[in-house]
Amino acid sequence: MTYKTSVKIRLHLNDKVALGPGKADLLEAIKQHGSISAAGRAMNMSYKRAWDLVNIMNESFAKPIVLTVKGGSHGGGAEVTELGKQVLAQYRQAQLQAEKAIEHEMLSLSHQLTD
């Protein structure tokens, strides 16, 4: 048997998810690719969807999370701001803390699974 535990953390603001697993991964991809469209492609996400997620993040936080630079045929480059990097680091930290906190309980639970 192969078991694993997954933990998905979301920060909701009003009726929207300001930050969650998909948006965090998108921020990583934007950091890596330097563009929203390239980040979306790398995640198998439509250009529109990637932009929608960026807009939700930018609207949810007090200051921008992603800044875009105009130019080129498909909207030029994009970068994750200092606040974006900080928010992403805190989210990843929370993820690690949650995984560590439940490790013992989930291991114990897994012992009840079928062989």
Next chain:
Amino acid sequence: MTYKTSVKIRLHLNDKVALGPGKADLLEAIKQHGSISAAGRAMNMSYKRAWDLVNIMNESFAKPIVLTVKGGSHGGGAEVTELGKQVLAQYRQAQLQAEKAIEHEMLSLSHQLTD
């Protein structure tokens, strides 16, 4: 602004979710209603869906999580076994531990949200 944090924990066995938020809530509902169909109805879930979730749990764990008692027009009653209650309690405990572990980080993150 109204923000909240959500944490969803899942225990995966091979390609299936042995236990997650929906299955845990279904176990609570079966405990409360004493039947899979009534529990499903209370959760706005089809009879088939409720049974599918119960079957996945029963197949995932070494011993049954829910036992059914034949009788009546729609399959009689059901009860959560001792193992089921234990597994549910451990899952809830893990949930509390995860929420507590990330509380500080998420509060700090929330301070970056728009007013």
